[in-house]
Amino acid sequence: xxxxxxxxxxxxxxxxxxxxxxxxxxxxxxxxxxxxxxxxxxxxxxxxxxxxxxxxxxxxxxxxxxxxxxxxxxxxxxxxxxxxxxxxxxxxxxxxxxxxxxxxxxxxxxxxxxxxxxxxxxxxxxxxxxxxxxxxxxxxxxxxxxxxxxxxxxxxxxxxxxxxxxxxxxxxxxxxxxxxxxxxxxxxxxxxxxxxxxxxxxxxxxxxxxxxxxxxxxxxxxxxxxxxxxxxxxxxxxxxxxxxxxxxxxxxxxxxxxxxxxxxxxxxxxxxxxxxxxxxxxxxxxxxxxxxxxxxxxxxxxxxxxxxxxxxxxxxxxxxxxxxxxxxxxxxxxxxxxxxxxxxxxxxxxxxxxxxxxxxxxxxxxxxxxxxxxxxxxxxxxxxxxxxxxxxxxxxxxxxxxxxxxxxxxxxxxxxxxx
RNA sequence: CGGGGAUUGGCGCAGUUGGCUAGCGCGCCGCGUUUGGGACGCGGAGGUCGGAGGUUCGAGUCCUCUAUCCCCGACCA
Numbered sequence: 001x002x003x004x005x006x007x008x009x010x011x012x013x014x015x016x017x018x019x020x021x022x023x024x025x026x027x028x029x030x031x032x033x034x035x036x037x038x039x040x041x042x043x044x045x046x047x048x049x050x051x052x053x054x055x056x057x058x059x060x061x062x063x064x065x066x067x068x069x070x071x072x073x074x075x076x077x078x079x080x081x082x083x084x085x086x087x088x089x090x091x092x093x094x095x096x097x098x099x100x101x102x103x104x105x106x107x108x109x110x111x112x113x114x115x116x117x118x119x120x121x122x123x124x125x126x127x128x129x130x131x132x133x134x135x136x137x138x139x140x141x142x143x144x145x146x147x148x149x150x151x152x153x154x155x156x157x158x159x160x161x162x163x164x165x166x167x168x169x170x171x172x173x174x175x176x177x178x179x180x181x182x183x184x185x186x187x188x189x190x191x192x193x194x195x196x197x198x199x200x201x202x203x204x205x206x207x208x209x210x211x212x213x214x215x216x217x218x219x220x221x222x223x224x225x226x227x228x229x230x231x232x233x234x235x236x237x238x239x240x241x242x243x244x245x246x247x248x249x250x251x252x253x254x255x256x257x258x259x260x261x262x263x264x265x266x267x268x269x270x271x272x273x274x275x276x277x278x279x280x281x282x283x284x285x286x287x288x289x290x291x292x293x294x295x296x297x298x299x300x301x302x303x304x305x306x307x308x309x310x311x312x313x314x315x316x317x318x319x320x321x322x323x324x325x326x327x328x329x330x331x332x333x334x335x336x337x338x339x340x341x342x343x344x345x346x347x348x349x350x351x352x353x354x355x356x357x358x359x360x361x362x363x364x365x366x367x368x369x370x371x372x373x374x375x376x377x378x379x380x381x382x383x384x385x386x387x388x389x390x391x392x393x394x395x396x397x398x399x400x401x402x403x404x405x406x407x408x409x410x411x412x413x414x415x416x417x418x419x
Numbered sequence: 420c421g422g423g424g425a426u427u428g429g430c431g432c433a434g435u436u437g438g439c440u441a442g443c444g445c446g447c448c449g450c451g452u453u454u455g456g457g458a459c460g461c462g463g464a465g466g467u468c469g470g471a472g473g474u475u476c477g478a479g480u481c482c483u484c485u486a487u488c489c490c491c492g493a494c495c496a
Binding site: 009012034090092093331371392 | 425432453454457458490492493496
């Protein structure tokens, strides 16, 4: 992308109303735009991050054998009434509206019920199960208080995976697979080291649910963490009994703030029974479909990464999610601009995502923006250049300037991109 | 939903006990000088003070209502 053609602009000052670091930096660097409390628009750079996170999620979901779908955001009240979750007393985050003819509809805040409804038509026999479906969806939740920038919105992007199967054993096996996949995902986006499997309240169906909590000062949850075992207990279920049950030693626990980046729900046979979604087993008996669901907040993940990876100059994206791998700029003569143009074309042709700062501004401004946007590698072309001379490359996380010949530079960057 | 704070050009802010054409910085436009860490000079454009009502000779400033935003708490199946 040529910056001269980019609509967004970086700003030096933060809107005072934004206190959350993720919102401050994402707004200053031009990644997102706040429409209202709890609702953010994603601009080209922010969307690039979102899409990178989605690509990683997609690979891991496909690896689990799940198929991608896209459910509607508008949801009929009926399916939710079957499980009692239409009631505002039961679920207090509903956005509801109605059709012209008075029919009540809701804006999806999760999709268990609609998915079960869908599955009831596709699944009749034990031969049709198990099935795993996932989607990337904009969820709507009418939170009493939106806060923490993109980390807690009323509208946000979520990856949700649903697994439909025949019995608890099947469910448990998949549940374990997803746990492993989730840990891998957080590893890949750069949060692995700080993210812990956490026991939380299980709701009506099981004693515990599992959350994935990333330790961060700006987190909304308090967890009790055992670093060695890489396990944590959410404050909401913290008690001596629970600790005993999980064989956790109270004295080995650390109290930290954390952000919930993923969660897993085991619904067992409950939804199938409530909604009348059954299949015929090997002996022809009617059995309820078992359900489990697995969420990861994509936009929240972007916020948590921003909270974790920044310094006094701005964002510092891990390569896997950065909106571009390279920030390219030329200084000085027309020759260096020509050389930068060429390099831009070469890298782009090889599939390396480059932000080419071709604006007519002074170098200092370009350096500042490169840092603010947090692009992993900065390449500077200065002075008269030809193929045999060198190009300066610097990592966002380092102050060392290295000089490489063009071929070496290109192959190094191409190599990183392919990882 | 309870408590606290806020709302003045695109952004950040100032504006005294009500008083004259509402200021400043950043950004923006033009010209010139600049060009390795957000340059400088000169000249410009841009706000009716969140909204409605009221008090007053006169309201950004006082009163009432209202909207929105932020923070703390509660809530988060």
